[in-house]
Amino acid sequence: MSVSLIGRPMTRVDGRAKVTGAARYAADFNQPGQLYAVIVSATVGLGRVTDVAAAEVERAPGVVAVLTHRNAQKLPYLPHKAGIDPAVGERLHVLQDDNVRFYGQPVALVVADTLDHAERAAAALRITYESRQPLVDPTDQRAEKIVPEAANRTRALADRSRGDADTAVARAAVRVDETYDMARENHNPMEPHATVAAWNGDRLTLWSKSQYLVNEQAEIAAIFGLPAENVEVICPFIGGAFGTSLRTWPHVTLAALAARHVGRPVKLVLTRKQMFFTTGHRPRTRQRVALGATPEGRLTGIIHEGMGETSRYEQFMEALTNVTDYLYSCPNVRTQYRLTQLDTGTPNHMRGPGEASGIFALESAMDELSYKLGIDPIELRRRNEPQMDEAENKPFSSRSLMQCYELGSERFGWARRTPEPRSMRDGRLLIGMGAATATYPAFHAPASARVRLLADGIAEVEAAASDMGPGTYTSMTQVAAEFLGLPPEQVRFRLGRSDYPQTPSHGGSWTMASVGSAIRAACVEAQAQAARRAVADANLPVFGASVNDLEWSEGRLRRRGEAATGLSYQDIVARTGVPVEAERSAERASEVAERYSMHSFGAVFAEVAIDPDVGTIRVRRIVGAYGIGRVVNPLLARSQCTGGMIGGIGMALMERTVLDPRDGRPVNAHMADYLMPVNLDIPKLEAFFVDEVDPHVNPLGVKGLGEIALVGTAPAIANAVFHATGRRVRALPIHIEDVLTA
Amino acid sequence: MTENPSESHPPGPIMSRRETLQATAGAVALAALPPLSATATSAPALDTNTVTLTMTVNGRAQTLSVDPRQSILDVLRETLNLTGTKKGCNQGACGACTVLVDGRRIVSCLTLASMHDGAQIETIEGLEKDGVLHPLQEAFVEHEGLQCGFCTPGQIMSGLGCIAEGHAGSPEEIQFWMSGNICRCGAYPGIVAAVADAAGRT
Numbered sequence: 001m002s003v004s005l006i007g008r009p010m011t012r013v014d015g016r017a018k019v020t021g022a023a024r025y026a027a028d029f030n031q032p033g034q035l036y037a038v039i040v041s042a043t044v045g046l047g048r049v050t051d052v053a054a055a056e057v058e059r060a061p062g063v064v065a066v067l068t069h070r071n072a073q074k075l076p077y078l079p080h081k082a083g084i085d086p087a088v089g090e091r092l093h094v095l096q097d098d099n100v101r102f103y104g105q106p107v108a109l110v111v112a113d114t115l116d117h118a119e120r121a122a123a124a125l126r127i128t129y130e131s132r133q134p135l136v137d138p139t140d141q142r143a144e145k146i147v148p149e150a151a152n153r154t155r156a157l158a159d160r161s162r163g164d165a166d167t168a169v170a171r172a173a174v175r176v177d178e179t180y181d182m183a184r185e186n187h188n189p190m191e192p193h194a195t196v197a198a199w200n201g202d203r204l205t206l207w208s209k210s211q212y213l214v215n216e217q218a219e220i221a222a223i224f225g226l227p228a229e230n231v232e233v234i235c236p237f238i239g240g241a242f243g244t245s246l247r248t249w250p251h252v253t254l255a256a257l258a259a260r261h262v263g264r265p266v267k268l269v270l271t272r273k274q275m276f277f278t279t280g281h282r283p284r285t286r287q288r289v290a291l292g293a294t295p296e297g298r299l300t301g302i303i304h305e306g307m308g309e310t311s312r313y314e315q316f317m318e319a320l321t322n323v324t325d326y327l328y329s330c331p332n333v334r335t336q337y338r339l340t341q342l343d344t345g346t347p348n349h350m351r352g353p354g355e356a357s358g359i360f361a362l363e364s365a366m367d368e369l370s371y372k373l374g375i376d377p378i379e380l381r382r383r384n385e386p387q388m389d390e391a392e393n394k395p396f397s398s399r400s401l402m403q404c405y406e407l408g409s410e411r412f413g414w415a416r417r418t419p420e421p422r423s424m425r426d427g428r429l430l431i432g433m434g435a436a437t438a439t440y441p442a443f444h445a446p447a448s449a450r451v452r453l454l455a456d457g458i459a460e461v462e463a464a465a466s467d468m469g470p471g472t473y474t475s476m477t478q479v480a481a482e483f484l485g486l487p488p489e490q491v492r493f494r495l496g497r498s499d500y501p502q503t504p505s506h507g508g509s510w511t512m513a514s515v516g517s518a519i520r521a522a523c524v525e526a527q528a529q530a531a532r533r534a535v536a537d538a539n540l541p542v543f544g545a546s547v548n549d550l551e552w553s554e555g556r557l558r559r560r561g562e563a564a565t566g567l568s569y570q571d572i573v574a575r576t577g578v579p580v581e582a583e584r585s586a587e588r589a590s591e592v593a594e595r596y597s598m599h600s601f602g603a604v605f606a607e608v609a610i611d612p613d614v615g616t617i618r619v620r621r622i623v624g625a626y627g628i629g630r631v632v633n634p635l636l637a638r639s640q641c642t643g644g645m646i647g648g649i650g651m652a653l654m655e656r657t658v659l660d661p662r663d664g665r666p667v668n669a670h671m672a673d674y675l676m677p678v679n680l681d682i683p684k685l686e687a688f689f690v691d692e693v694d695p696h697v698n699p700l701g702v703k704g705l706g707e708i709a710l711v712g713t714a715p716a717i718a719n720a721v722f723h724a725t726g727r728r729v730r731a732l733p734i735h736i737e738d739v740l741t742a
Numbered sequence: 743m744t745e746n747p748s749e750s751h752p753p754g755p756i757m758s759r760r761e762t763l764q765a766t767a768g769a770v771a772l773a774a775l776p777p778l779s780a781t782a783t784s785a786p787a788l789d790t791n792t793v794t795l796t797m798t799v800n801g802r803a804q805t806l807s808v809d810p811r812q813s814i815l816d817v818l819r820e821t822l823n824l825t826g827t828k829k830g831c832n833q834g835a836c837g838a839c840t841v842l843v844d845g846r847r848i849v850s851c852l853t854l855a856s857m858h859d860g861a862q863i864e865t866i867e868g869l870e871k872d873g874v875l876h877p878l879q880e881a882f883v884e885h886e887g888l889q890c891g892f893c894t895p896g897q898i899m900s901g902l903g904c905i906a907e908g909h910a911g912s913p914e915e916i917q918f919w920m921s922g923n924i925c926r927c928g929a930y931p932g933i934v935a936a937v938a939d940a941a942g943r944t
Contacts, residue, residue: 011884014891015888018888019866019879019894020866020879023891024825027819030823115820116811116812190892190927192830239828239892240892242926271832272831469890636886639932643889671833672833682931
């Protein structure tokens, strides 16, 4: 294997399964004797259930059970929290009492022999409520801002300050001080949440959509008071998630509860509308960013105050303001993060959680500052490029932001841009060009993996990881093939079972860093074991050698420096037929985390064309340049980036979930009303990667890609809209009416 | 049919789908079910009867006894266990459930099986012949026309329709005629490239 497999643009190893319909997602795991459960969701926004006319539908054709708080089993709900759960508050308990905390909360469950019977009965179930008006608008005068209780537990989410930002901004020669709003968004993956639950005695199997199988196992075990090993979660494919399947939501509990109640396997799939109720959302945010600068464009003060919505029962926090104190050089920086508790379900992480919203505000403000200063926006960033992370007083493990701007500018043709707003036209269309910085932390969490070298020459690799679309199956196959020195066809990578070696959640752009590093460690250990077995085998030519005198290369074991053919894994394993098996964990050394500030950086460029008469906004092209360390598979990486840009187009111009203030009902809970980019909305998209070698971040040198691919696109578009029209829109999504009067 | 109406409407008299059909004389109106219509007669019409029909699915004739309210999608997925076709929204808005019915691409979630007695249905499971992928399937893998893969069966069936209709003449035309199929991962550039490639090959 002379050419490295890491870095090769391999097509997906699971491509065939996905184009033939063979790839099975949670709802595809029909079980023999399976019944169907349909959730009945509350139609009031706050109050309690006073009556359920269950008897009427219990007699209906095919109905097996109607579960409500009156007859559902009381569940132990033992304490359990994972890193992806809010640190403060308690998860929603379903069908345990008559309280309705938000619109759409599950209040009953109908189980029937067919899906149609269950849907029909659920529709006919009459529920009476006592209701009050919920508070669902975070900008309402009655909505109280609170200091998150967990704020000072982690660096990322605390109020932070260096110098005296308020004085610096107040005294600055040039100032920007504005408020930026972002709408609530729903993840809306194509695959609805689904769980098929089957009990065998006190053992439970869940075929369930999850980005975090080992936590779903632990969470359901805690809810039902079972040992974790009694619960098995299986999820080989995820139909997109973007964060919505990080937590284990109430429907999983309901499926298991129903299956136990009826003594048969139960399949429960959320409707698209229900995907807007209980499975999280990107919280609506309001942010103030104030910048102070010298006339030469040196930042003297940055203030970033952010507010995000959360539920009454949990304090969901995200990294809304935490890129602000390391992104640019500035002696005086103050950030603050507050929550507003509302009568809604708890929000959760959505691609680029916090960073994407926060950077919209910061990068819009930087763009505003550039116009006030009369300095090119990219030049402004260059003048404030830090030499180190000034918040942490640490060097960056690597930082290629300026190289990203250079590469991106060149590919985009930034030099053709005339700085004056409304100065560029294509016929009657107003043309605008905007740029913005993207950044995301290079996280790494402890993970483990297992490698099994089989007698037939195949290497099986297992980890309880997930693949929601980035191509984990393919990229991990490449990593294992690389470190074992095998062709990828001889590697079988499996994921999606909670009984495989533990991995962190499939989110936060840390899957390759964490699971990839664990696979590398397991491969190295498997080689060591195979070598030890070989030198102990009298029938093999390396018998009696010291393993230190041997080396593996291209999947063959030789004495160092010898040109002999060497031994393959198969040669060694086939001697006894007993597979070599190695399981290893990997994590980032604490001294590395202490010493370096580790982040990905990128520069995103957008061009928009706006019809001055009707205000329609079209993105004409986007160019992104990213410094993300080593790129494992450029083909998949580019797909991630262009997919993220498309998400960014949605964020900038389309996506928002609108709640009816009277009852908290999402009024556009429909895939035709919650606007998302469709094929015709997509312009030319280009992603480039700067050559970046980061020897510190992890053994693979990878910094993660899934999140940064989205971060930065929306402000680049918003900045382009200003350049085109002279109208600064500080609320996303940008609408036609925002630019019509421009 | 599209969703659990109790999510958005107060309880009240509910029409059966058959009654709705009679009242509105069109399947399109089903998307808006349940109308709290005065034409509804009595208490919740929970009784059902079944309809026997014949469908040819991927070349195999099937005699089926279906609930008259069952969509082709639910018949495929839940009755025939052909789970390759996906339910993304059940609202006719995302295209994940696209199949070919008598050669035309349709959203199977909004199409009642009982209205298609005798129909020829083609799904994603029927494209591979003797272990050989259809050129469009191959092109989807080659051009990264997918990420998570959930919308992919619908995209491919829709792509077949798009090509057969003669709507794959240019990337712009493909974008227009493939816009009924949402891909939340954003694999659109690869989808267009795959359809264009396959259209050129066939």
